[in-house]
Amino acid sequence: MQGALAPVLLRADAEGVATLTLNRPAARNGLSVALLDALSAALAEIAGDPEVRCVVIAAAGPVFCAGHDLKEITAAFGQPDGGRAVFTDLMRRCAGVMRAMPALPQPVIASVGGLATAAGCQLVAACDLVVASEAARFQTPGVDIGLFCSTPAVALSRAVGRKSAMEMLLTGDAVDAEEARRIGLVNRVVPADRLSDEVQALAARIASRSALAVSLGKRAFHAQHGLPLEDAYEIAAATMVENLLAEDAAEGIGAFLGKRAPQWRHR
Template sequence: MSAESPDNLVHVYTEKGITTVTLNQPEKRNSLSLSMLKVLSSVFSDLETNPDCRVVVVAAAGHVFCAGHDLKELKGQFNQHEAQLAVFQECAKVMQQIVNLPKPVIARVSGVATAAGCQLVASCDLAVAAEGSRFATPGVNIGLFCSTPMVALSRNVSRKHAMEMLLTGDMVDARRAEQIGLINRVVDSEVLDETVYGMAANIAGKSAFTVKTGKEAFYRQLEMPLEQAYEYTAEVMASNMDANDAQEGISAFLEKRHPEWRDE
């Protein structure tokens, strides 16, 4: 299944349970204009209940993954607080949609991801980058601190690493991004797709119900005190045990056969 968004801002393609969402404005460095954000929000909303989609890959056309917000658009909104706020709120909405999506989201990064583009990478559940890719939250260099990108960044890397990126605005290469936990893996560009889609296919082969349960629980427990997190996840596991797929999976394991998921 293939689809183009209005004005071809985003390309959506689904095959074998994997939906690729491609930012498709390379001439604008795939910047997150308000129009782009609204399209992405609509796409993620549709994917939430799309039974053909089990895993999402976020990719980008061209040599830049995403340069962040459209600065020309923001400059045109100088002294228009409500218009500026609408852009940042729409961006926050999209990032939360990714986290709350009941399907795993993998960032396929080839090129530069800066500011809100780095935020997009950090918001995805997993991220794989090609060698040579670079990341930054450089807002401090232009007098606009990356406050909203900071939310996703600080939830993925340690405080001091996050603060270093935010305060210096310096570029971080892919190897360093992997070391500090911003991305999962760095691979040669020749095997980027093989790695990303191999990972996606692996996850797509799991029970969609179980993956949904686990992803939701992962993000919820992160914000809880230790005792509360254990109480919550114990309830999640007990409820998960009642699911058909858990019973099928355990039985299949004990009987040494492949499980037949019903996604329930």
């Protein structure tokens, strides 16, 4: 559905996978306030949904996401404070979405078929996994318009090496899918006509695992990342103990030893 009444975000659930589709193709799927709020609400709902075991972020149209909606930003320049209050609120909303994805119990996969720029590249970098088509491009071009991509830099610098992140941020140059894979922003590059199938197959594989084990592991991975070695192992060890005491661990180990398929209870 297109037009003014079309929802800015679509959700479809199937076999434990929730697919969220950015649905502003005419606006290059820019992250308007409405779209950010819709993403925030959807992620909050999914976080408490035991039926969802994996999440896919996709996009309608040829552009994955062109970043913030510059028309909304331009409209705020005329405010008495020059837009400070509007921009502060916008960055708060955006950061909330970007923080929500790594905090989500379920893994999040970005399905990128086209251009992802600025905050759109940030959205990709904030996902746990990224599958891109051969046509995908990634860019943080804020410097081209006098606006350094400082907030996209947070997620980007955690997904790729410091030098690669700085080069993207300082030059604003687009990175193709293969280069994005080489520097660690993308996990897999696939033909454009295979993107949806490859993403769904990966999501289904993740969804077939114990939801409890996956959520515990994801939480520990993000919690220990960047910490000193001793602190990281404390978090990881505590998580392993918690996981070993769960029903699914006993079931999984028993199934392995008994050479049978496990029957997960997700607890």
